[in-house]
Amino acid sequence: MWVSVVLGQDGWSVTYTPQSICALRGSTVDLACSYTYPSGRVTTTLWFTKWETGVEPEYLGQDPEYASHVEYRGDKEKDCTLRITDLRERDSATYRFRLLTDQERGTYTGKLGVTLSVTGLQVKVTGGLRYKTLTCSTTCTLTDNPTYIWYKNGQRLDESTSPQYKDPVSSNYIDGYSCAVKGQEDLHSPAVCVRGQDCSRVTYTKRTICVLKGSTVDISCTYVGFNRVKSSLWFSPKQRASWTNMSTPEDLTRDPGYAGRVEYARRERGMYEGHTTLRITDLREEDSAEYRFTFKTENIEWGHSFPGTTLSVTDLQVMVTPAAAGQRTLTCSTTCTLTDNPNPTYIWYKNGQIVTEKTSPYSVLHNAVDSYCCVVKGHEDLSSPAVCEYSTTAQNST
Template identity: 70%
Template sequence: MSNCVSVVLGQYGWSVTYTTQSICTLKGSTVEMSCTYTYPSGTVTTTLWFLKKGNPVSLSGEPDYKGRVMYHRDKKNGHTLTITDLRESDSATYMFSFITDQTRWRYTGSPGVTLSVTDLQVKVTPTWWATSKTLTCSTTCTLTDHPTYIWYKNGQHLDESTSPQYKDPVSKNYDDTYSCAVKGHEDLHSPAVCFQGQSCNRVTYTKRRICVLKGSTVDISCTYVSYYSTTSSFWFRSDKSTPEDLTTDPGYAGRVEYPGTYRGPSSLRITDLREEDSAEYRFTFKTDNFEWGHSFPGTTLSVTGLQVKVTPAAEGQKTLTCITTCTLTDNPTYIWYKNGQRLDEPTSQQYSSNTLVVLGHSVDSYSCTVEHHEDLHSPAVCKYELNYYSN
């Protein structure tokens, strides 16, 4: 990271100090941007981060950042912006601004923090036939904090290095496949590439992360190519000391199946999901030559229940929020129930979002669920909680 930079926003002690001016990090990861600020007197009433290229509108209100932005303010005039599940489109310059109760205008720190979001790609040189080649874990910007690179060969952990380059003089096979990741972000590995040619072993997971409801059913899938004929294949949990076929695991008895097993179980179905099913799931296959996938990242499953959170709104009102411990996959439609009866106005968005405003003195009870899982209700929030509970 670069050194701190202090920006004076006028005279008499107005300033913003960004911890770093530039960050390069991986697509799918989480980033924190922080600063400290000073002012001569008064009390800060408003703080916000916004995109330099746009209007000074808080990121928390931008549709593209919905559910991915968090603000944290400490007691020493420090402020941190956290963005999760980064996308390449998040690459931009972010600026911090604040207002005090003694001013009518906002003070903004320049030049801000420039964020670059990149993915990983493996490049092989030379591209023509050779028994020894150099592999490069390539990014579009230089990753911050000098990461350690992890190399995988045929889905197995191969080596670690602080250099983005790796030379494997042993590999001479058409079917050898390579991928890279950085330590601490092993789930964000690059696509696999062939050492020679294009017909090689590979496994590609349909989704890297899935968040679904407790009690529901999930399908986790992948596509795979085996250069040689496979002798066996199965799914397993990565947190097991030894890979174990889920169909033989007592904890999944009667809840696991491999639908569509033509050419191997490329799909895993788990029914009646439990919170303890939250784990990373990987697919492996064996040939007469090698075994794929024990250390290669797979699909991470998070299982959550629904809860109704109550917060004060306007006078005499409460805001109900249907919350989960992870962001549900596929952006579901929420459904609200009042005294066990569904609230439904097809022409309005009022009852299809995860929030609902009700009278604080209501004697009614409320619960929520999501479309297509109407049998998986949250616990009901009742009269006592609406009158007295807030968070």
């Protein structure tokens, strides 16, 4: 329910809007918050979920469980919004905000907080032998009155504000159904068979992947065809404009933009099911796209509209910010959190020589002639451009 809760006394207040949120696993949520204080200057702001009596609470950003997917988007004046990305069920908790000022007794906590519940989507099948009722089920009521989208054998069917599919469906054992929330189609439910477990379906190993430019990525899924699979391919909707027929996906291996960089690995588990992997090498930033798998049997073609895996390709950049007098802080930056290494160790080079390995930003003394670059440990061949620490790009000597 979208309700603001204001807790305050003597000029102190913290306002949470709303008081409770239900969000999908894998999504991003903003815990909107504002605050006031009577006087002085704000020195510290922090969000926390655990607080023992007599012990200062720990900021979420310092908790390894949260470090890679929380971001404080507020300021030290009035905004205290917290963003949490890639939500997990274990993120379900009550979140509270605390601020400290430079005044005596200048500490205040908004004690009621925001209660966050994280849920996945599941298709529930009910009804008799001939016809079934499908419901897109969650463990809490999603915030913002979502619109639900339905898929049958990977093909988009319909959308509705009701979590229940509009018509009863026939108990056809071939058909598999899945649901999603509009605007978050990549967070769809697993495909569910109307009767038993032997229907067609595709299940992607990962919904999103972030990797370094120049590296190699494997995108994989499992598939089941009720009858023998006759043909299959991987494709990207981003390439639709280059297809001969825009309604018929074309195999990535035939796309000139991927020439020599794409290969498939397929492992069958009998006649009707298997595991397939799309490998893309020498990744480029323009490879950032959604990738989908489709197959044909004698009875069906797995739909082209079923969401697949979204790939983000990032380079490394050295960000330079002022620090204490005579110092600069260097941060090795990416545009997304690396999937297989969310808290990487960075190797830093100064004038082409290794100087340190760190998981956190690197502080250096101001010297206009020095240049720095960084790499992710394990990917030493994929360096950032070299940067002079007064933030002018230098020649890379590594």
